[in-house]
Amino acid sequence: MSEIVISLEKVNKWYDDFHVLKDIDLSVVKGQKIVICGPSGSGKSTMIRCINRLEAHQEGKIVVHNTELTNDLKNIDIIRKNVGMVFQQFNLFPHLSVLDNISLAPIWVKKMPKKDAEEVAMSYLEKVKIPEQAQKFPGQLSGGQQQRVAIARSLAMNPDIMLFDEPTSALDPEMIKEVLDVMVQLAEEGMTMLVVTHEMGFAKTVADQMIFMDEGRIVEQAIPDDFFNNPKSDRTKLFLSQILNH
Amino acid sequence: MSSAVINNPLLRSKTGIWLKKNLFSSWLNTFITLVSIYFIWQVGSFFLSWAIFDADFLVNFRGEVILDRTYCSKNIEPGLHGACWAIIDARFYQFMYGFYPAEEVWRVNLTFLLLPLALIGIFFDKLPYRKFFIYFTFIFPFIAYYLLYGGPTLSQVGTNKWGGLLVTLFLGVTGIGLAFPLSILLALGRRSQMPIISSMCVIFIEFIRGVPLITLLFTANVMLPLFLPDGISPDNLLRALVAVTLFQSAYMAEAIRGGLQAIPRGQVEAARSMGLTYWQSTRKIILPQALRISIPPIVNTSIGLFKDTSLVLIIGLFDLLGIGRAALADMSWIKLYYEVYVFVSLVFFIFCFAMSRYSLYLEKKLKTDNSQ
Numbered sequence: 372m373s374e375i376v377i378s379l380e381k382v383n384k385w386y387d388d389f390h391v392l393k394d395i396d397l398s399v400v401k402g403q404k405i406v407i408c409g410p411s412g413s414g415k416s417t418m419i420r421c422i423n424r425l426e427a428h429q430e431g432k433i434v435v436h437n438t439e440l441t442n443d444l445k446n447i448d449i450i451r452k453n454v455g456m457v458f459q460q461f462n463l464f465p466h467l468s469v470l471d472n473i474s475l476a477p478i479w480v481k482k483m484p485k486k487d488a489e490e491v492a493m494s495y496l497e498k499v500k501i502p503e504q505a506q507k508f509p510g511q512l513s514g515g516q517q518q519r520v521a522i523a524r525s526l527a528m529n530p531d532i533m534l535f536d537e538p539t540s541a542l543d544p545e546m547i548k549e550v551l552d553v554m555v556q557l558a559e560e561g562m563t564m565l566v567v568t569h570e571m572g573f574a575k576t577v578a579d580q581m582i583f584m585d586e587g588r589i590v591e592q593a594i595p596d597d598f599f600n601n602p603k604s605d606r607t608k609l610f611l612s613q614i615l616n617h
Numbered sequence: 618m619s620s621a622v623i624n625n626p627l628l629r630s631k632t633g634i635w636l637k638k639n640l641f642s643s644w645l646n647t648f649i650t651l652v653s654i655y656f657i658w659q660v661g662s663f664f665l666s667w668a669i670f671d672a673d674f675l676v677n678f679r680g681e682v683i684l685d686r687t688y689c690s691k692n693i694e695p696g697l698h699g700a701c702w703a704i705i706d707a708r709f710y711q712f713m714y715g716f717y718p719a720e721e722v723w724r725v726n727l728t729f730l731l732l733p734l735a736l737i738g739i740f741f742d743k744l745p746y747r748k749f750f751i752y753f754t755f756i757f758p759f760i761a762y763y764l765l766y767g768g769p770t771l772s773q774v775g776t777n778k779w780g781g782l783l784v785t786l787f788l789g790v791t792g793i794g795l796a797f798p799l800s801i802l803l804a805l806g807r808r809s810q811m812p813i814i815s816s817m818c819v820i821f822i823e824f825i826r827g828v829p830l831i832t833l834l835f836t837a838n839v840m841l842p843l844f845l846p847d848g849i850s851p852d853n854l855l856r857a858l859v860a861v862t863l864f865q866s867a868y869m870a871e872a873i874r875g876g877l878q879a880i881p882r883g884q885v886e887a888a889r890s891m892g893l894t895y896w897q898s899t900r901k902i903i904l905p906q907a908l909r910i911s912i913p914p915i916v917n918t919s920i921g922l923f924k925d926t927s928l929v930l931i932i933g934l935f936d937l938l939g940i941g942r943a944a945l946a947d948m949s950w951i952k953l954y955y956e957v958y959v960f961v962s963l964v965f966f967i968f969c970f971a972m973s974r975y976s977l978y979l980e981k982k983l984k985t986d987n988s989q
Contacts, residue, residue, distance in 0.1 A: 462887035
């Protein structure tokens with residue numbers, strides 16, 4: 372029996388009057404790769420941002436590694452150390468070199484000596500295949516390279532869960548592959564991953580579970596085979612036909 | 618176009634082309650240019666002959682050393698001569714040091730000499746051995762206090778004896794230096810999620826910005842002793858310093874808040890998602906970026922403050938301008954207004970112009986840094 376690392380129970384969230392998340396139930400098993408898709412505004416980004424408390428939920432329960440997310444800052448810090456996140460806009464720190472971007476959190480959060488942290492940083496830069504860019508600044512890199520640095524930066528904290536919030540949506544088409552390759556490699560190594568993306572090719576290769584969200588609800592959750600070939604809800608069918616046939 | 622014009626080497630040179638394009642492109646432009654040149658020539662030549670060519674420096678036109686106003690050439694032959702700068706020389710000591718005892722004045726000079734050393738580390742980030750300059754910046758205030766005010770082995774010189782440029786620089790530099798950390802806290806506080814902290818900062822900033830500096834100076838002068846325990850009566854200069862610091866911190870806080878707002882939200886989110894605490898992400902990620910952006914407005918308010926320090930003369934302190942006005946009241950130099958005011962303006966101008974140039978240099982540097 373596999374260990375449940377993330378569980379959401381009856382999670383509700385509002386932005387003022389707007390009900391973004393409606394009764395979300397989800398449990399993620401260690402090593403599972405879940406791909407979340409859905410139209411914009413469906414709450415998929417908000418959902419994964421709740422998992423490391425970049426957004427606070429108002430009702431329900433979110434438990435990560437047996438630690439419940441509440442207003443308790445200590446719990447939030449514990450969870451953030453174990454949950455990495457990759458953003459659509461990369462969010463690299465423009466005033467720091469690539470190496471400093473990656474070694475910053477190990478130095479300040481894990482209190483690692485600078486030299487060790489830089490070795491860790493270099494090893495992850497090699498993993499994402501751009502060790503030669505270590506001394507450059509983010510502004511000097513291409514979008515794909517920046518996103519790979521961002522992935523390396525998250526990995527340097529040695530998290531056991533990775534959240535990806537539309538990691539390829541801000542990239543030019545020719546750069547998407549280099550980022551997806553890194554993510555596929557990560558999946559093969561057994562990382563627990565929650566990925567918000569519309570890259571259905573990636574979803575088919577990597578996902579254990581597909582989730583379709585619409586209007587703040589999880590409309591459909593299935594294994595990729597059923598999800599793509601035999602979707603149950605009409606909303607999912609419509610969405611899939613729109614995104615697969617363009 | 619006639620061949621004479623085409624062959625004219627002046628009109629084909631770079632300057633020639635620039636002149637034609639910018640100053641003489643049409644009849645109207647030519648007319649405006651000529652009028653402007655005439656105007657500049659009139660004002661400039663009048664000023665230069667008044668200030669330099671027809672002026673007395675240390676001796677008058679008869680070659681006598683100027684001892685008081687009656688020796689000034691313009692008072693001997695009215696209407697024929699320019700400025701009489703001897704008043705500046707006669708009062709130079711006061712302009713620089715106020716009433717600081719002459720035998721101790723080396724202490725002020727030493728402080729003036731050390732000041733650039735304390736500032737250089739902050740101003741230039743590519744300086745070799747910058748770390749040591751920055752260390753010096755932090756110990757400089759204590760050295761300066763010891764030198765100027767006195768302490769073990771140095772006799773005490775009360776601030777009532779300080780004056781002139783010493784007071785202007787003391788208030789300007791210390792005010793800006795103390796206001797800087799305070800303003801960072803205020804700017805961060807104003808953006809805080811915690812309602813009590815943010816409303817306290819808003820009230821403080823808005824209150825200070827809504828009140829003229831003169832009012833603050835009066836308030837500090839009269840009210841500060843009321844807040845302190847009996848028997849402790851801070852001296853006038855300290856009261857002025859408190860007012861100036863609070864005033865400057867409110868304005869600087871708004872400049873820094875502008876910089877903070879320019880940082881995309883994703884920067885904080887990325888930092889926090891990696892487990893950095895609020896203070897860590899503020900210190901390592903947000904402030905380095907925000908302060909870079911806010912440097913021009915910070916320098917701008919600092920220039921403003923530097924000039925505003927002259928308002929302390931209304932609470933009885935003798936800054937540069939205060940000393941100037943005291944000099945004018947002296948019977949032996951009476952009526953030499955222009956010389957004194959021009960000199961005081963010049964000194965203020967030198968400092969403010971330097972700050973303004975530095976700000977421009979930084980803006981240029983930031984542009985190249987960002988285009989990396």
